[in-house]
Amino acid sequence: MKLLDIGEVAAAAGLPPSTLRYYDEIGLVPSDGRRGLRRLYAPDALLQLKLVAMGRAAGFSLDEIAGMFGPDGRPDPDREALHAKADELDRRIHALTALRDTIRHVADCPAPRHMDCPTFRRLVELAGRRPRPRRKPRRRAAPGRD
Amino acid sequence: MKLLDIGEVAAAAGLPPSTLRYYDEIGLVPSDGRRGLRRLYAPDALLQLKLVAMGRAAGFSLDEIAGMFGPDGRPDPDREALHAKADELDRRIHALTALRDTIRHVADCPAPRHMDCPTFRRLVELAGRRPRPRRKPRRRAAPGRD
């Protein structure tokens, strides 16, 4: 198992080394030892960094991300909470979709003031709605085939 | 046209008055005059605030949001840029969907360490892909019924 120098990881992940040091410091993506002073990373660190990037892009804080995918392979990381996060993501995705549609509309609509355009107003109104009326999984018959 | 007191707007929008003052100060959601010292808002401000909330939720900065939907009904707000934003949103939506799926998997997968679960690794790998290979709209036959 070859360990990677922080510089290699930084290059591969497209992050500055300072960020890696920071993540190491807060324990989010720990380094895997040192050679002299230099941090070394297991290749898995790249996957972890990707995960962190995903979480960041989704608007989660580093703390939340740490809670979802701890550095250790956490055994039972509160499935409730994870499903809650996933639900939150569903809502966020819904909101983003609404915003995207609104933006596309604005880009194409010739109305001089969006505020006067009924389509625009409707789009914005719609965006406030919940994605679904709280869909119950109906787990009764589903044999969790994953 | 009844103007709303800042307190009413704050209550309706679910924001603290300080935020409204801040948005007013930076010109993002300007107030519509004063009664004595008190800011008054046109009802449209509520829609604007909703829009701002959408943008924030999508991860845009206030500056970017201002650029998309200026307080004035900007006539031709750089359609290029707006479509670029929309594309960015598409990518973001894609990323969020991937993260959501990954999280749901983690919530349901019995593997002791996610890093060892091939499904997990595949999900994370997949998340890096582009949403689509740059789909051309092919506007030819679409009678744009909007």
Place this chain on the structure above:
DNA sequence: CTACGAACTCAAGTCGACTTGAGGTCAAGG
């Protein structure tokens, strides 16, 4: 063996987006 450059540490700074606090103003109800 020496020098170079990349890493290191630690404290402090930055940035966006607000919030908080102190001290002042004012419109409306009693």
Place this chain on the structure above:
DNA sequence: CCTTGACCTCAAGTCGACTTGAGTTCGTAG
């Protein structure tokens, strides 16, 4: 008329997530 409570201004503080800078230490090529 007077009190009250919501509003005001302005400066400063906060928080997360890093970045920057000064001063130091190494591993490796020459």
